[in-house]
Amino acid sequence: MTLQNEIHCQGEISSTCKKTTQSTCHLFKLGMEKHVNETGELTISILPEVYQEALKEIIKKQLKSSADECEIKIEAASAKGDNYVGILYRAEVTNSSGNKTKIIIKIPPQNAARREQFSAGPIFLREILFYNELYPLFKKFQEDKGIDVNKEGFYQVPECLRTSNDDQHEALYLEDLKESGFDMFDRFKDVTLDHVSRVMESLGKFHAISFAIKDQHPELIEKYKPMKEIFKEFEEASKGGLDGYFIEIVKQAIGTLDDHPNEKLKDHVGNTLNDKFMDILMDDVNGASAEPYAVICHGDCWNNNIMYRYENGIPVEVRLLDWQIMRYASPVCDLMYYIFGCTTKALRDKHYIEFLNVYYHSLSSYLKRFVKVKSMTWIGSIEIVPTQSFLRTTEEIWTFWDVNGNYGASSLYKSS
Numbered sequence: 001m002t003l004q005n006e007i008h009c010q011g012e013i014s015s016t017c018k019k020t021t022q023s024t025c026h027l028f029k030l031g032m033e034k035h036v037n038e039t040g041e042l043t044i045s046i047l048p049e050v051y052q053e054a055l056k057e058i059i060k061k062q063l064k065s066s067a068d069e070c071e072i073k074i075e076a077a078s079a080k081g082d083n084y085v086g087i088l089y090r091a092e093v094t095n096s097s098g099n100k101t102k103i104i105i106k107i108p109p110q111n112a113a114r115r116e117q118f119s120a121g122p123i124f125l126r127e128i129l130f131y132n133e134l135y136p137l138f139k140k141f142q143e144d145k146g147i148d149v150n151k152e153g154f155y156q157v158p159e160c161l162r163t164s165n166d167d168q169h170e171a172l173y174l175e176d177l178k179e180s181g182f183d184m185f186d187r188f189k190d191v192t193l194d195h196v197s198r199v200m201e202s203l204g205k206f207h208a209i210s211f212a213i214k215d216q217h218p219e220l221i222e223k224y225k226p227m228k229e230i231f232k233e234f235e236e237a238s239k240g241g242l243d244g245y246f247i248e249i250v251k252q253a254i255g256t257l258d259d260h261p262n263e264k265l266k267d268h269v270g271n272t273l274n275d276k277f278m279d280i281l282m283d284d285v286n287g288a289s290a291e292p293y294a295v296i297c298h299g300d301c302w303n304n305n306i307m308y309r310y311e312n313g314i315p316v317e318v319r320l321l322d323w324q325i326m327r328y329a330s331p332v333c334d335l336m337y338y339i340f341g342c343t344t345k346a347l348r349d350k351h352y353i354e355f356l357n358v359y360y361h362s363l364s365s366y367l368k369r370f371v372k373v374k375s376m377t378w379i380g381s382i383e384i385v386p387t388q389s390f391l392r393t394t395e396e397i398w399t400f401w402d403v404n405g406n407y408g409a410s411s412l413y414k415s416s
Contacts, residue, residue, distance in 0.1 A: 046074050047089065050169045051107060055091060058103060058161050058173055065095035077104055077176075085109070085118045085324065090176060102176035103161065107169075115168075119233040123324040124170035126230060130323035131160035131172065134296060137220060138209045145370055154205040154366075156319050177319055182307035190344050191303065193351050197358045198318045199306065199338055203298070204362025206320075207331040210295035211363075212370035221328075224296060225287055230325045235278065246277040290330035297334045299325030302341045335359060 047055065056067035063070065070093050077088035089105040108120035115121070135157060142153040149155050159175040185191065214221050235242045250273050257266045273280065287294035298305075298320055305322040308315040327333075339348065339355055348355075 047105065048107070048110060048169075050166075051105060051164075051171055054162055054164060054171065054173060055103065055105065059093050059101070062101045062103075062161075063093065063095045063099055065097075065099075067093075070095045085120055085123060086322075102179050104158075104174040104176050106172040106174065116237060119230070119237045121167070121170065122228070122233045123230055124172075125165055126227070126326055127172060127322065127324045128163045128165050128170065130326050131157075132163055134224070134323075134326070135160075137213075138206075141209060141213055141217075141370075147369065154202065154209060156202040156206075156317070157323075158319055158321065177307050181309045182317070182319055183310075185303045185306065185308055187303055190347065191342055192315075193347070193354070194315050195308065196339070196343060196347070196351070196355050198308070198315050199301070200335070200355055200359035201362045202318055202320060203301065203331070203334050203338075204359045204364075205366045206298070207295045207334070208363050208367040208370070211367055214292075214295075215371055221296070225294075225328045227326070227328055229282065229285055229327060230299070231278075231281065231285070243278045246281075250277045285327055285329045285333055287328035287330075290332075293330060294328055295331050297327050297329045297331065298323060299327045299329075299334070299337075301334050301338045331363075 055072075059065065059067045059070060059072075073092045075090050075092075077090035085108065086106045087109060089107075091103045091105060092100065093103070094100045108124050109115045109118065138154060139149055142149045147153045158177055160172060161175065162171075162173040164171040185195070210221065231242070238245075254266075254270050254273065257269060260266055283289060285297075285299075300322055301320065305320065307319045307321065309317040309319075335356070339352070343355075
């Protein structure tokens with residue numbers, strides 16, 4: 001097997017290497033010979049031992065075979081830079097009958113310093129909370145309403161096979177979406193209207209479920225409202241360093257307006273954002289200030305956390321990944337994060353209102369599947385989220401995301 005991706009080991013990344021039985025590489029300088037079989041392929045032993053037993057149990061359940069009777073190959077499941085916190089492995093398992101399965105294993109950095117730097121414990125527990133509690137709750141709510149979730153509901157997440165919330169050894173074991181034809185988007189290319197529409201449709205359904213549960217079973221959402229903002233975890237872990245980092249980013253973002261002809265706009269943006277980024281961010285993601293329109297949000301909805309499936313080159317399905325920053329906040333936070341972090345200005349100028357309309361139609365039409373809207377006394381209108389309230393909220397956050405989103409996008413994507 002040829003290793004095209006970086007191999008992760010003990011929280012670090014080895015040099016990119018192409019391993020064959022005739023050659024040696026940096027992999028062996030790390031003392032990892034014991035992880036390689038006679039054909040030069042990585043085996044299960046590359047995984048820290050604490051994660052191996054869970055993988056073996058999944059293999060037994062899926063293939064009805066003992067792991068000892070299977071051929072197990074391990075490879076890195078992401079390219080350098082694709083995942084800032086999690087270490088991803090792909091296990092390809094073949095039993096004696098030739099039946100195969102592939103499993104994604106996501107674990108935190110094993111290096112203590114990196115674990116603390118990225119608040120690995122809290123963010124892994126947040127994602128585990130989504131797969132263990134939130135998504136099962138949302139799925140059951142849809143099923144109880146007679147919806148075939150896998151055909152017409154919100155199902156756009158990978159299947160979670162197992163989790164571990166053991167301190168220092170958190171882990172998620174997920175289906176390998178590549179086996180179903182899903183791929184990561186090339187972040188150096190531009191998304192199209194079709195890409196945006198698929199994401200807006202999925203977010204609309206996802207947010208609609210929160211609104212419906214709040215209306216009919218508000219106690220089920222109450223326990224998730226106090227979720228601690230993950231950026232606060234980052235800020236505390238960095239001992240104030242995150243705030244300083246964002247201040248620098250904002251200064252550079254404001255600098256992109258130097259040639260803008262509207263002096264009033266430049267002054268307004270500078271006065272609003274300069275040295276106040278964290279305060280604005282914390283206010284924007286505060287669910288209490290967004291009521292009654294706050295929902296469970298993905299929190300980190302951009303192309304590095306989305307996989308697309310294509311037919312004839314057109315995206316027809318998405319899967320939303322990496323729920324590590326899930327929060328209770330305004331749904332607009334998810335929309336602006338994706339729209340201004342993943343699209344070019346040219347696409348926004350042409351289709352911005354269309355983006356919002358696709359989302360709004362998905363949200364409102366799906367919510368009507370659950371409730372008689374006039375009975376929702378906390379809204380009191382035939383409109384699910386009154387259109388003017390929705391548009392006003394997007395406008396309030398628009399400038400914030402346009403400046404920072406444009407700058408962020410230009411640093412991650414080719415210039416628009």
